Amino acid sequence: MPLPSIQPDPEILDHRRSTVEFATAKPDIALLPLGATEQHGAHLPCGTDTFAVDYLADEIARRLPVWRLPTIPITVSHMHRGSPGSVWITNTTLIAVVKDIVLSLRSQGVSRVVIVNGHGGNFVVRPIIQDLNRDYLDVHVMLLEPVVRESPFTEPPGSIHAGESETSRLLHIAPALVRMDRAVSTDVPYSQSFLLYAPIADLEPSGVWGHAADATAEKGRLYEERLIAAAVEAIPATFAAIDRIVGQSSR
Ligand SMILES: [Zn+2]
Structure with a gap:
């Protein structure tokens, strides 16, 4: 029986195409999505970050002429150690993986790479990007950081994990994977920085950091619509600004 999820998509340049099509398309911009495989409370799948960033990357790739790379599904999730279903690589490994991928893209003529980070725990993504831009001038x-205006979510700022935001997004993207009957709301008395000191299971045993019970598919739909629009605007604008700044630089 064929795999039902693998279908051609003429709107997206990705690894479903052959090398012949890449040779013709000669993509100059590549999107590298970073997902994660980690607990997201009792109500969301462990692949939540991966599914959400897959969706965003696909929607960007339908609207901009980019090479949409496969999502890296396992990244820095050791802040979920002790929670079954969570798996991670270290910061050091992620640095090496992203660097190797960027350099292999560079060797075939890609001059712009967008890191689409779907996992807030990848703190190391910023220094990786800073180092690559310092060391490779061509x-x-x-880092894609779209600013979503008028957020539909009402949970307190700092609600960073498996709360109203992520749950609403999944209700829109993959409703069959969400168990709203298990959704809880928490107010965790720590900032995100406490993930530098302890795993999330020690800070909030439910593994939820936000108001998951307030999530709805409609909020998720609105958010995704605004997120995609902001991302599609940010990518060319950021590269145009970088070109301007680098063109004037003597360093
Ligand atoms: Zn997440």
């Missing part, structure tokens, strides 16, 4: 690497 490839520009940007």
Whole structure:
């Protein structure tokens, strides 16, 4: 029986195409999505970050002429150690993986790489990008940080994990994977920085950091619509600004 999820998509340049099509398309911009495989409370799948960043990367790739790379599904999730279903690589490994991928893209003529980070625990992504841009002047690497205006979510700022935001997004993207009957809301009395000191299971045993019970598919739909629009605007604008700044630089 064929795999039902693998279908051609003429709107997206990705690894479903052959080398012949890449040779013709000669993509100059690549999108590298970073997902995660880690607990997201009792109500969301462990692949939540991966599914959400897959969705965003696909929607960007439908709207901009980019090479959409496969998502890296396992990244720095050791802040979920002790929670079954969570698996991680270290910061050091992620640095090496992203660097190797960027350099292999550079060797075939890609001069712009967008890191689409779907996992807040990848703190190391910023220094990786800073180092690559310092060391390789013929490839520009940007961190996609779209600013979503008018957020539909009402949970307190700092609600960073498996709360109203992520749950609403999954209700829109993959409703069959969400168990709203298990959704809880928590107010964790720590900032995100406490993940530098302890795993999330020690800070909040439910593994939820936010108001998951307030999530709805409609909020998720609104958010995704605004996120995609902001991302599609941010990518060309950021590269244009980088070109301007680098063009004037003497360093
Ligand atoms: Zn997440």
